[in-house]
Amino acid sequence: MNASFKPIRKVAIIGIGITKFGEHWDKGLKDLAIEAGIKAVEDAGISGDEIQLLVGGNMSGGLFAGQEHGSALLADYLGLNPIPAIRTEAACASGGVALRVGYMAIASGMYDFVAVGGVEKMTDVYGPQAMNTLAGAMDFETEAYYGVTFPGIYALIAKRHMHLYKTKQEHLAMVSVKNHEHGARNPFAQYQKRIKVEDVLSSPLVADPLHVLDCSPITDGAATIILTTAENAKKLSDTPVYIIASAQASDTLSLYARNDLTTLSATVHAAREAYRQAKIKASDVDVAEVHDCFTIAEILAYEDLGFIKKGLGWKLIEEGETMIGGRIPVNPSGGLKAKGHPVGATGVAQIVELVKQLRGEAGKRQVDAEIALAHNVGGSGATATVHILSR
Amino acid sequence: MNASFKPIRKVAIIGIGITKFGEHWDKGLKDLAIEAGIKAVEDAGISGDEIQLLVGGNMSGGLFAGQEHGSALLADYLGLNPIPAIRTEAACASGGVALRVGYMAIASGMYDFVAVGGVEKMTDVYGPQAMNTLAGAMDFETEAYYGVTFPGIYALIAKRHMHLYKTKQEHLAMVSVKNHEHGARNPFAQYQKRIKVEDVLSSPLVADPLHVLDCSPITDGAATIILTTAENAKKLSDTPVYIIASAQASDTLSLYARNDLTTLSATVHAAREAYRQAKIKASDVDVAEVHDCFTIAEILAYEDLGFIKKGLGWKLIEEGETMIGGRIPVNPSGGLKAKGHPVGATGVAQIVELVKQLRGEAGKRQVDAEIALAHNVGGSGATATVHILSR
Numbered sequence: 098m099n100a101s102f103k104p105i106r107k108v109a110i111i112g113i114g115i116t117k118f119g120e121h122w123d124k125g126l127k128d129l130a131i132e133a134g135i136k137a138v139e140d141a142g143i144s145g146d147e148i149q150l151l152v153g154g155n156m157s158g159g160l161f162a163g164q165e166h167g168s169a170l171l172a173d174y175l176g177l178n179p180i181p182a183i184r185t186e187a188a189c190a191s192g193g194v195a196l197r198v199g200y201m202a203i204a205s206g207m208y209d210f211v212a213v214g215g216v217e218k219m220t221d222v223y224g225p226q227a228m229n230t231l232a233g234a235m236d237f238e239t240e241a242y243y244g245v246t247f248p249g250i251y252a253l254i255a256k257r258h259m260h261l262y263k264t265k266q267e268h269l270a271m272v273s274v275k276n277h278e279h280g281a282r283n284p285f286a287q288y289q290k291r292i293k294v295e296d297v298l299s300s301p302l303v304a305d306p307l308h309v310l311d312c313s314p315i316t317d318g319a320a321t322i323i324l325t326t327a328e329n330a331k332k333l334s335d336t337p338v339y340i341i342a343s344a345q346a347s348d349t350l351s352l353y354a355r356n357d358l359t360t361l362s363a364t365v366h367a368a369r370e371a372y373r374q375a376k377i378k379a380s381d382v383d384v385a386e387v388h389d390c391f392t393i394a395e396i397l398a399y400e401d402l403g404f405i406k407k408g409l410g411w412k413l414i415e416e417g418e419t420m421i422g423g424r425i426p427v428n429p430s431g432g433l434k435a436k437g438h439p440v441g442a443t444g445v446a447q448i449v450e451l452v453k454q455l456r457g458e459a460g461k462r463q464v465d466a467e468i469a470l471a472h473n474v475g476g477s478g479a480t481a482t483v484h485i486l487s488r
Numbered sequence: 489m490n491a492s493f494k495p496i497r498k499v500a501i502i503g504i505g506i507t508k509f510g511e512h513w514d515k516g517l518k519d520l521a522i523e524a525g526i527k528a529v530e531d532a533g534i535s536g537d538e539i540q541l542l543v544g545g546n547m548s549g550g551l552f553a554g555q556e557h558g559s560a561l562l563a564d565y566l567g568l569n570p571i572p573a574i575r576t577e578a579a580c581a582s583g584g585v586a587l588r589v590g591y592m593a594i595a596s597g598m599y600d601f602v603a604v605g606g607v608e609k610m611t612d613v614y615g616p617q618a619m620n621t622l623a624g625a626m627d628f629e630t631e632a633y634y635g636v637t638f639p640g641i642y643a644l645i646a647k648r649h650m651h652l653y654k655t656k657q658e659h660l661a662m663v664s665v666k667n668h669e670h671g672a673r674n675p676f677a678q679y680q681k682r683i684k685v686e687d688v689l690s691s692p693l694v695a696d697p698l699h700v701l702d703c704s705p706i707t708d709g710a711a712t713i714i715l716t717t718a719e720n721a722k723k724l725s726d727t728p729v730y731i732i733a734s735a736q737a738s739d740t741l742s743l744y745a746r747n748d749l750t751t752l753s754a755t756v757h758a759a760r761e762a763y764r765q766a767k768i769k770a771s772d773v774d775v776a777e778v779h780d781c782f783t784i785a786e787i788l789a790y791e792d793l794g795f796i797k798k799g800l801g802w803k804l805i806e807e808g809e810t811m812i813g814g815r816i817p818v819n820p821s822g823g824l825k826a827k828g829h830p831v832g833a834t835g836v837a838q839i840v841e842l843v844k845q846l847r848g849e850a851g852k853r854q855v856d857a858e859i860a861l862a863h864n865v866g867g868s869g870a871t872a873t874v875h876i877l878s879r
Contacts, residue, residue, distance in 0.1 A: 103597040105496045125629070158624070159550040163632060165624035166579040169870040172738040173627075173745075179757040181736035182871065183585050186575040188557040194574050198589055205596035206494040233549070233556035236564075238516070241554060345572035347563040354564075366570040479560040480573065 109330030112141025112323030154195035188234030192444025193473030193482030280431025287437030316437030361478030379403030500721030503532025503714030509828035545586035579625030583835025584864030584873030671822025678828030707828030752869030770794030
């Protein structure tokens with residue numbers, strides 16, 4: 098991966114919108130996306146007519162709702178016709194990838210105002226079908242076909258990490274406890290209740306060593322951001338946030354094909370590329386939203402993003418460094434675990450939270466931050482995106 | 489739609505690859521995509537290591553094969569890790585949209601070599617399930633839910649066009665006859681046999697007035713192109729082809745919400761924008777690949793692309809002007825009707841054909857052309873892309 102990466106125009110975020118995350122029995126895919134879209138346009142202080150392109154991340158409208166062609170559908174219901182609408186998909190990194198396409202659209206000089214959204218409506222199918230749909234993020238022929246599910250995949254990773262690095266079951270639980278503490282301060286989170294390590298350890302076992310409270314939930318939700326050039330942003334916004342890196346990398350879909358189960362190499366590559374673009378080091382990051390689809394995934398992210406040496410991720414959580422108030426707060430929104438994980442929306446929702454943090458609008462979750470990092474993963478790490486934002 | 493559209497770098501095509509289109513009982517999604525990808529890289533005369541980004545159009549790996557996350561899967565099996573991989577989806581315009589994202593990636597200065605592919609493996613599900621999957625391109629809640637299928641949708645359009653403009657059943661049949669004549673000269677086409685107007689009219693009725701031979705088939709296939717900057721292309725290729733316009737527009741997904749059933753307004757908007765970008769008129773186009781998912785759709789395309797006045801599309805086919813050798817040859821490849829329509833691959837396959845035409849490599853299908861136009865439609869016209877190429 099030797100991308101030239103000389104984006105010709107600098108890109109900024111001037112609007113954000115998000116729905117409550119949770120089980121929305123009274124709302125469909127369109128309702129959720131429209132709510133987030135309207136909020137973002139209002140927040141940007143522009144008129145909807147100024148939007149020139151819609152990019153929407155959605156993992157599986159097809160298997161969740163029989164609905165493909167989702168971005169055109171949203172352009173339609175948002176009254177944005179005839180502007181172009183593009184859907185991106187990279188499993189649970191569909192939102193992060195949508196942001197990258199929106200970024201290219203502005204950087205290229207082709208568009209001046211772009212709406213980037215993410216949405217997933219997951220509760221309209223019964224549990225096993227949701228599992229089956231999510232398994233579409235694996236290599237179907239070598240993994241899903243044999244019946245493995247994502248908790249099983251991440252349980253294998255966790256077992257190996259525990260074996261190699263002395264990571265304990267309690268460390269995994271502490272990630273969940275932290276993210277629930279943060280989620281309890283987020284009015285948009287699916288779970289706004291505090292839990293204890295004992296609660297995690299005594300919750301039903303899903304795939305040893307992962308308990309229910311180690312797993313992110315099935316969630317409905319949507320998020321949208323409005324992008325423009327840095328020049329426009331300075332004129333239009335009192336609190337513009339700049340995207341100073343947009344990186345992405347790929348890895349094998351199948352776990353069996355990897356040299357090391359305990360590293361997501363796509364995260365390592367994307368992070369390295371992002372730090373290079375932003376001209377910063379990992380230690381310069383003040384706050385991060387990372388992809389904690391399972392508690393072990395947050396520990397991997399600490400290590401693969403360079404916040405701490407490989408194998409010592411458990412130290413960060415044990416010593417409280419990733420709590421709000423710690424050295425490097427991670428997932429102040431509550432993360433996928435407590436905020437919820439509407440898969441196609443997650444990558445965009447992470448950006449919404451970080452923009453709030455950088456603007457100083459995060460209320461009880463506010464951290465002190467100049468530089469923020471978003472880390473979105475597809476599947477068990479076949480796709481990773483890393484974006485870095487600054488005030 | 490008031491896009492600034494000042495792409496900062498000019499984009500060129502230096503490599504093309506395509507599989508035979510048809511029923512590939514011995515090949516899966518990956519096999520097809522890999523075959524087209526390798527051919528394109530070889531044709532470009534570069535090494536696979538030089539590719540920095542993969543963009544793949546695929547309509548419904550989820551519903552056709554339980555496989556989402558398709559672009560990362562292909563990066564994996566093509567040995568391209570860790571480069572980024574993005575899947576785009578806009579129903580049957582997924583390929584055209586993939587090309588637009590690849591175009592942005594080069595124009596933005598972020599990437600210098602991009603592979604844009606399209607693939608669909610449609611024959612692994614039984615017929616009704618294929619219909620059901622394709623119906624995901626409609627607004628599920630207002631159309632698919634009530635049982636309408638795409639032949640039914642396009643039959644409504646055809647009936648109305650026949651009512652308003654004296655278009656005859658025979659005119660529709662002539663489109664099929666022409667495209668089969670062209671397909672008979674294309675070794676990659678699904679149907680390489682000539683048919684007569686009587687054959688079309690006596691073939692089973694699917695949705696009045698559309699007969700089986702008015703409908704594009706269910707097809708497996710893949711196509712890939714390699715993009716780079718115009719500067720690189722001049723150095724690397726003896727026959728570079730330049731993309732001089734990349735436009736896209738949206739319309740309502742539902743037919744009921746449109747003012748006029750006989751115009752795809754997304755095509756009208758995208759074409760107008762494309763001509764503006766390329767600084768040409770419709771009459772400057774020498775050859776076109778248009779989206780003839782049903783024969784009526786090709787007649788609409790003649791009119792909506794500005795090749796002839798609204799309502800007179802039937803004249804172009806009646807007078808043989810869109811045959812190879814005519815004034816403006818349309819679908820020299822055989823089109824979706826005869827070449828086949830693997831939905832996510834179609835938009836890229838159109839480009840492969842036009843590059844062959846502009847290079848003078850189209851064999852028995854060769855036309856004399858400097859300026860070529862590709863027109864790709866999603867659903868019944870909720871998405872349309874128009875690309876213009878030149879030598």
